[in-house]
Amino acid sequence: MSESDRPLDEDGFLLAHEPAEEGRPDDRIDDERMDEENTFKPEFVRAVEDALEEGDTKAVYELVEPLHPADIADLLELLERQERYQLAAAITDLMTSEVVAELNDYVREDMMEALPPEAVAQIVDQLETDDAVQLIEDLDEADQRAILAEVELEDRIAIQSALSYPEETAGRLMSREFVAVPEHLTVGDLIDYLRDGRDLPDEFFEVFVVDEKHHPVGTCALSWVLRAPRNVALADVMKRDQTLIPVMLDQEEVGLMFQKYNLISAAVVDENDRLVGQMTVDDVVHIISEEAGEDALLMSGAGDGDINEPIREAYSARVRWLIANLGTALVASLIIAMFGAAIEQLVALAVLMPIVASIGGNAGTQTMAVTVRAIATNQLTRSNTRRILLREMRVAVLNGMTIAVLIGLATGVIFSPMLGGVIALAMVINVVIAGLAGVLVPVIFDRLDQDPAVASSVFVTMITDSMGFFAFLGLAVASGIVGS
Incomplete structure (x- = not known):
């Protein structure tokens, strides 16, 4: 197609290729770059990486230029840190505010720190206030001041006003661009x-x-x-x-x-x-x-859980909950130690103990997930906590009895009817306790003005494991199957 035949955009400039149908991407671009799940094909990413390694900025630009800003952001996130800088330098005029606004928080912060303040200020000037705040709020205070010094006065005042509000509040997130009339x-x-x-x-x-x-x-x-x-x-x-x-x-x-x-x-x-x-x-x-x-x-307890999160921050966020989990696991171990002699007399107890703990843990996790979601969506409040607790108890009893029948029959056939009865009763007790813990632990967190999702699973797991072992081993001793 000659230049005279190529279509023009709304400003009268030649388009790089024929426009796709309104609201849908160009099929030709999709075939070359995207798979059926709308993610980049490995071959395309490798082509960009190879061009960057060879220093062929023209080839890089030709590969990236047809992409939507959101897709350019995705591509940047797929590359290694140094490759991101190289790509950004190769497609300077394509690194618009739309691309920056779509970037992952960690990637955006890293790239903004690598750019000079005047370059970041140019991007900030193109963004609405809420997006501009999101762009610079995680930067060091010195970097924020340097960037804001380059921003136009009106935008600077709006951004500083937004930054004065706490994070994750409407004041920090709201847009100051609106239409108001008398x-x-x-x-x-x-x-x-x-x-x-x-x-x-x-x-x-x-x-x-x-x-x-x-x-x-x-x-x-x-x-x-x-x-x-x-x-x-x-x-x-x-x-x-x-x-x-x-x-x-x-x-x-x-x-x-x-x-x-x-x-x-x-x-x-x-x-x-x-x-x-x-x-x-x-x-x-x-x-x-x-x-x-x-x-x-x-x-x-996985922290931000972002694959772009720095390794040190990911380690710090996760290890403290693993240490807490280690402490709670010791409680269950101490209970097992109390019945060490009984376990030595009947090896079947050691074989069946993990089943009791596993079922109780899963039951507790199910109830806890439902409870945390209900609290987050205001379905569970102080006015209906008792009703929700009784509901989950009924569900737990039904679940416990169903699993108890299955495990009791299997244990009775493989080991002995008496042991089958013991594990069946222990299973009912543990699943009911799991349901109780799954509701009460998040509710208690919420009543203490703490996020109910924060590592509730650590405490629920401790309760279900400890009580499961105690119920099973205690009933085994009480029934006379083994000595104390």
């Missing part, structure tokens, strides 16, 4: 203001209506504005009932509010109920995903 306007006035286009965000879903003290009194969806007659007052078409988000509200609570009330955007207000920002659904999707992953990792 309530005395008509629909026609609003349309003229929007068409004028000065100082408006690039994208917005609704217009906030405020009083003379800048308190939000209503909202107007753009779809309403377009369909209403010009002479109608905003006060007559706006929605007065709205969900306001306090500036200090935790991000997890923000996510729950968006989910509960099916919000697309919501106003953020300060302690004086003045409009200071907005939260939008794209921010909340990220929050929900982050919180879900965080809870799952905290339950296992």
